[in-house]
Amino acid sequence: xxxxxxxxLVKAYGKSAxxxxxxxxxxxxxxxxxxxxxxxxxxxxxxxxxxxxxxxxSGGTIAIDGRPVDCVERGQFVPPEKRHVGLVFQNYALWPxxxxxxxxxxxxxxxxxxxxxxxxRCRDVMTKLRIIDYADRYPSQLSGGQQQRVALARMLAxxxxxxxxxxxxxxxxxxxxxxxxxxxxxxxxxxxxxIVFVSHDQWEAMTLADTxxxxxxxxxxQVGTPDEIxxxxxxxxxxxxxxxxxxNMIPSRDRKGQETDTASLGLKLxxxxxxxxxIDVCGIRPEDIRLCETPAxxxxxxxxxxxxxxxxxxxxxxxxGEDRLFHSTQSRPRVRPKDQIGxxxxxxxxxxxxxxxxxxxxxxxxxxxxx
Amino acid sequence: MAMVPSANLLAPPNVWRRMxxxxxxxxxxxxxxxxxxxxxxxxxxxxxxxxxxxGDAFVVQSGDSARLHQDEGSLTAYYLARxxxxxxxxILIWTPxxxxxxxxxxxxxxxxxxxxTLAWLINRTDVFxxxxxxxxxxxxxxxxxxTFALAWTTIFKNGTVGGQPGWLQAMGFATPDWLAYGYLPTxxxxxxxxxxxxxxxxxxxxxxxxxxxxxxxRILGAGTRTITFSIVLPLVRPALLSAALLIFADCIGEFxxxxxxxxxxxxxxxxxxxxxxxxxxxNGVAAVLAVxxxxxxxxxxxxxxxxxxxxRRFVTVxxxxxxxxxxPLGSMRHLAASLPVLCVLIGVVLPLLTxxxxxxxxxPGRFTPDNFxxxxxxxxxxxxxxxxxxxxxxxxxxxxAWNTVRIVGIASVISGCLGLLxxxxxxxxxxxLLGNILRQITFLPYLVPGIAFAAAFLSLFAVARGPIPALxxxxxxxxxxxxxxxxxxxxxxxxxxxxxxGREPEDAARVAGAGxxxxxxxxxxxxxxxxxxxxxxxxxxxxxxxxxxxxxLAVPATDVLTTYSLRLLDYNYDQAANAVxxxxxxxxxxxxxxxxxxxGAGLSRGLES
Ligand SMILES: Nc1ncnc2c1ncn2[C@@H]1O[C@H](COP(=O)(O)OP(=O)(O)O)[C@@H](O)[C@H]1O
Ligand SMILES: [Mg+2]
Numbered sequence: 001x002x003x004x005x006x007x008x009l010v011k012a013y014g015k016s017a018x019x020x021x022x023x024x025x026x027x028x029x030x031x032x033x034x035x036x037x038x039x040x041x042x043x044x045x046x047x048x049x050x051x052x053x054x055x056x057x058s059g060g061t062i063a064i065d066g067r068p069v070d071c072v073e074r075g076q077f078v079p080p081e082k083r084h085v086g087l088v089f090q091n092y093a094l095w096p097x098x099x100x101x102x103x104x105x106x107x108x109x110x111x112x113x114x115x116x117x118x119x120x121r122c123r124d125v126m127t128k129l130r131i132i133d134y135a136d137r138y139p140s141q142l143s144g145g146q147q148q149r150v151a152l153a154r155m156l157a158x159x160x161x162x163x164x165x166x167x168x169x170x171x172x173x174x175x176x177x178x179x180x181x182x183x184x185x186x187x188x189x190x191x192x193x194x195i196v197f198v199s200h201d202q203w204e205a206m207t208l209a210d211t212x213x214x215x216x217x218x219x220x221x222q223v224g225t226p227d228e229i230x231x232x233x234x235x236x237x238x239x240x241x242x243x244x245x246x247x248n249m250i251p252s253r254d255r256k257g258q259e260t261d262t263a264s265l266g267l268k269l270x271x272x273x274x275x276x277x278x279i280d281v282c283g284i285r286p287e288d289i290r291l292c293e294t295p296a297x298x299x300x301x302x303x304x305x306x307x308x309x310x311x312x313x314x315x316x317x318x319x320x321g322e323d324r325l326f327h328s329t330q331s332r333p334r335v336r337p338k339d340q341i342g343x344x345x346x347x348x349x350x351x352x353x354x355x356x357x358x359x360x361x362x363x364x365x366x367x368x369x370x371x
Numbered sequence: 372m373a374m375v376p377s378a379n380l381l382a383p384p385n386v387w388r389r390m391x392x393x394x395x396x397x398x399x400x401x402x403x404x405x406x407x408x409x410x411x412x413x414x415x416x417x418x419x420x421x422x423x424x425x426g427d428a429f430v431v432q433s434g435d436s437a438r439l440h441q442d443e444g445s446l447t448a449y450y451l452a453r454x455x456x457x458x459x460x461x462i463l464i465w466t467p468x469x470x471x472x473x474x475x476x477x478x479x480x481x482x483x484x485x486x487x488t489l490a491w492l493i494n495r496t497d498v499f500x501x502x503x504x505x506x507x508x509x510x511x512x513x514x515x516x517x518t519f520a521l522a523w524t525t526i527f528k529n530g531t532v533g534g535q536p537g538w539l540q541a542m543g544f545a546t547p548d549w550l551a552y553g554y555l556p557t558x559x560x561x562x563x564x565x566x567x568x569x570x571x572x573x574x575x576x577x578x579x580x581x582x583x584x585x586x587x588x589r590i591l592g593a594g595t596r597t598i599t600f601s602i603v604l605p606l607v608r609p610a611l612l613s614a615a616l617l618i619f620a621d622c623i624g625e626f627x628x629x630x631x632x633x634x635x636x637x638x639x640x641x642x643x644x645x646x647x648x649x650x651x652x653x654n655g656v657a658a659v660l661a662v663x664x665x666x667x668x669x670x671x672x673x674x675x676x677x678x679x680x681x682x683r684r685f686v687t688v689x690x691x692x693x694x695x696x697x698x699p700l701g702s703m704r705h706l707a708a709s710l711p712v713l714c715v716l717i718g719v720v721l722p723l724l725t726x727x728x729x730x731x732x733x734x735p736g737r738f739t740p741d742n743f744x745x746x747x748x749x750x751x752x753x754x755x756x757x758x759x760x761x762x763x764x765x766x767x768x769x770x771x772a773w774n775t776v777r778i779v780g781i782a783s784v785i786s787g788c789l790g791l792l793x794x795x796x797x798x799x800x801x802x803x804l805l806g807n808i809l810r811q812i813t814f815l816p817y818l819v820p821g822i823a824f825a826a827a828f829l830s831l832f833a834v835a836r837g838p839i840p841a842l843x844x845x846x847x848x849x850x851x852x853x854x855x856x857x858x859x860x861x862x863x864x865x866x867x868x869x870x871x872x873g874r875e876p877e878d879a880a881r882v883a884g885a886g887x888x889x890x891x892x893x894x895x896x897x898x899x900x901x902x903x904x905x906x907x908x909x910x911x912x913x914x915x916x917x918x919x920x921x922x923x924l925a926v927p928a929t930d931v932l933t934t935y936s937l938r939l940l941d942y943n944y945d946q947a948a949n950a951v952x953x954x955x956x957x958x959x960x961x962x963x964x965x966x967x968x969x970x971g972a973g974l975s976r977g978l979e980s
Binding site: 052053054056057071072073074075076077079080081082083084085086087089091093094095096097106107110111154155158 | 388389391392394395396398399874875876878879880881882883884885886889893894897898900
């Protein structure tokens with residue numbers, strides 16, 4: 001199974017516009033299950049389309065299995081029909097004039113696989129994806145989930161070494177999402193295919209992928225396992241993008257770059273931090289905040305503002321002067337709005353970021369529970 | 372990593388590398404090649420003739436060199452001066468121009484008045500039989516204009532020209548020339564023909580209008596009159612303007628009706644004037660006239676485009692699934708239906724019935740049983756010398772019919788396919804500038820009335836130029852002219868179809884490993900089968916009805932049904948001529964119905980585009 005590597009990949013639509021993909025370096029290892037995660041418009045689809053070859057790079061190199069398939073420097077370009085990658089489009093792009101069976105066996109026909117084997121392989125894939133009953137229907141007669149499975153079957157039938165999926169779960173309802181998610185994992189285990197999928201949804205990425213590549217504004221922000229990305233976000237963007245509810249950010253300076261006023265949470269926190277490093281913001285995950293009913297040693301005084309049940313867990317909004325923090329807990333909270341309460345913000349749970357938003361590695365800090 | 376700087380040092384300049392990469396990409400993208408070839412082809416086929424006739428207007432034409440004391444082919448302002456500033460000017464251009472404009476203005480005014488009234492009756496009131504009228508009222512637009520002209524002469528023709536008299540004349544009522552020929556019947560017929568267009572366009576606009584806007588005004592206390600004039604009319608004004616300009620442009624180019632009803636009394640319009648100039652071999656004058664007609668067409672349509680751009684500001688008002696709400700007419704319901712009934716009677720029943728009766732009557736206007744015969748359809752041994760058999764058993768008819776199907780059919784198939792290719796190229800071209808150029812070129816014939824375009828074609832293809840032999844007298848010139856003439860519609864249909872399809876089905880096939888030809892054959896063409904069929908049939912119908920291209924470019928060897936019927940008319944074989952015309956009308960109508968079936972689209976939408 002091939003590996004995919006992107007080297008300084010750039011894509012600019014039009015001359016003046018800001019590049020949709022800007023200098024991305026990324027290697028997807030053989031047999032890896034990777035997710036490109038990022039807000040919508042950050043260039044994920046564009047990368048996928050360039051890997052498939054239906055879009056060409058404006059700069060940099062794409063290599064599949066060590067062979068450059070799109071290299072601006074060397075003037076090489078392999079068209080999509082010769083790349084042998086599978087791409088499942090976000091809105092499926094099934095051929096409306098062909099039945100499900102014909103959609104699935106199209107690729108095999110192109111490879112001149114003989115009829116009996118073709119038949120067998122199609123049946124196999126369609127059975128695995130549970131669309132065999134709809135083999136004679138046209139795409140317009142299928143539900144969204146069924147259409148998606150046809151789109152997947154169409155690519156799997158030719159058994160491509162690389163499978164690219166554009167937002168595979170986002171058009172499905174909750175029940176189908178779970179089902180499809182299990183399906184994709186199972187497929188990855190059985191076929192061992194290298195899979196790259198695109199998502200804007202962290203749940204999707206976290207639960208599905210071995211590795212996550214977080215993107216924003218055409219730039220790659222961080223690559224790592226779901227745990228790594230959650231526990232040691234490389235910068236402010238990743239820290240804030242991943243995690244629900246969002247990480248609490250406590251600025252140690254106000255907007256003018258001055259130390260914030262004396263009453264603020266930021267200052268109180270900063271006092272505890274090493275003096276000699278230019279810390280701009282501290283982040284703490286909602287679940288890392290510890291509540292104590294009686295002001296314990298080092299705890300800061302807070303007021304409970306509101307309590308929001310979120311189905312099995314609770315989010316508590318806490319106020320300290322002008323500052324607001326969110327705390328989340330799995331156990332039914334015993335506090336009530338307006339209660340005065342103490343909060344512990346343990347050093348090891350604090351993620352520190354410098355002025356440019358980059359993570360600062362300082363021993364003793366930023367090693368939250370998950371790490 | 373150590374290798375990277377050295378690789379950069381060795382690499383040629385950035386621009387060059389980019390070019391090379393671009394080439395590698397484009398090599399696998401046949402769209403660019405397609406666009407390039409099509410652009411060249413249509414430059415030759417569409418822009419070529421227009422430039423050629425433009426040149427003819429300023430260059431000494433063959434046969435004129437002795438009179439002008441100038442070599443053939445040298446520059447001259449003689450033709451321009453002759454047309455615009457000589458003692459012939461009045462005959463050559465000013466009178467025809469006045470005629471053309473007065474016909475166009477009167478037709479537009481009448482068609483708008485009648486069409487809007489009908490559109491309001493059918494779409495906004497509970498007038499009796501409205502569903503049925505919605506279809507029946509459109510039929511006159513499907514019939515060729517000269518069907519009406521022939522029906523008119525069948526009834527009103529007088530002794531001014533020879534041949535069989537009209538029914539009224541035969542019954543002893545002498546019809547004056549102003550009733551039988553010229554301005555009045557021309558305007559009347561064109562109004563009949565174009566009213567359905569207004570009815571369709573304005574009807575659609577009315578249907579898209581959100582009734583809630585009117586209801587809102589009513590709640591605020593507005594009366595019906597206020598609502599009509601300050602809400603409804605302003606909102607359908609873009610549709611009205613568009614219909615008006617479309618009809619105006621069509622009237623300027625209209626040839627068949629003034630040819631049949633104007634020539635007998637020397638009532639010239641610009642298009643018949645151009646025809647006269649061509650048939651009397653005054654090519655230079657003809658060129659000037661053709662350029663004048665083109666200029667008028669271009670100006671009209673530029674105004675249209677301008678206005679549409681402004682109108683787009685409030686085009687989006689359409690309420691989705693707007694409730695239908697009709698004004699109840701009460702006891703007037705049935706009385707009000709008399710207007711559409713009258714329109715259907717005069718616009719459909721009367722002309723077709725007249726034409727049909729004329730083909731089964733030996734002497735015009737005599738309604739006695741012994742005067743009726745089917746001989747002109749299926750008889751043999753007729754007393755007409757050059758036409759011994761009824762048309763359905765006459766070999767000439769079938770030859771002309773076959774020619775029509777062959778020439779118009781091939782041209783339509785080609786233009787339909789080219790249209791789809793244009794759509795493909797325009798949307799897929801990696802160089803969007805080239806795609807835009809192609810789009811504009813294929814749209815150009817829309818600005819040029821048919822008769823002027825035919826003249827332009829003649830000017831380019833009448834003689835051998837370079838490797839292209841003289842095409843005049845061959846079916847090819849007709850086919851090429853038809854293709855060029857059809858391109859505005861065909862390419863728009865192709866672009867629309869490809870836009871709707873989007874890239875993804877094709878991209879999916881590419882990823883699955885399909886090369887260009889496979890993609891075309893297995894994905895694009897099958898998916899686009901229905902639009903393609905429409906894009907072939909519609910030009911076929913308009914080709915079958917068309918007169919102006921054939922009257923100038925066809926020769927007896929390439930006789931088609933239209934020229935065949937005109938020739939029969941020249942021989943005064945009115946029965947046979949009318950029978951042929953009825954057959955043409957039948958084919959045109961059947962074709963339209965077929966399109967409706969295939970595309971599943973409302974007739975109105977099909978015709979409006
Ligand atoms: N064909 C295109 N032409 C111009 N801009 C495009 C095109 N496709 C995408 N873009 C732009 O590139 C950026 C990234 O798009 P995309 O890769 O689709 O984002 P994502 O999939 O992450 O939501 C967006 O800003 C988008 O507007
Ligand atoms: Mg996307």
